[in-house]
Amino acid sequence: MSAFPSRSLSSHMRQPSLSANSGGHSPALVARVNEKKAELENLKELRDLSAAAATQMEALEQKLATLSDGTEAIALVLSNWHNVLRAINMASAKLPKPKAEPGDGDAVSLPQTLVRIPTEHAPALQAHAEGAAEEE
Numbered sequence: 001m002s003a004f005p006s007r008s009l010s011s012h013m014r015q016p017s018l019s020a021n022s023g024g025h026s027p028a029l030v031a032r033v034n035e036k037k038a039e040l041e042n043l044k045e046l047r048d049l050s051a052a053a054a055t056q057m058e059a060l061e062q063k064l065a066t067l068s069d070g071t072e073a074i075a076l077v078l079s080n081w082h083n084v085l086r087a088i089n090m091a092s093a094k095l096p097k098p099k100a101e102p103g104d105g106d107a108v109s110l111p112q113t114l115v116r117i118p119t120e121h122a123p124a125l126q127a128h129a130e131g132a133a134e135e136e
Helices: 027-094 122-135
Strands: none
Touching: none
């Protein structure tokens, strides 16, 4: 004996619909089916457009995150400029003022250079960098 109760197979089989037996479909039923098909197509199009919009929003989110990180870096650099300018001002205040010569009435006196970078090795360094670039 099986563990499942026996049922007749005919009770589970679907009965044919009455409209299928009739020769023609009613116009209201055909119109309703066509309306539902059009609604399904619209829903599929809406689904596709929503997926595209979601993809664009994710890309926008990534770009905004990059922009936010860049903005924070710029803010950090700009916040340091006050200290740099204050240090330059303090160093400039300690430098002796250039004496104006009688013939230089129209000349603008420039501040003395605070940082000096030696350039005597610049041509050799440039030639070495160009040689390395050609080897690659």
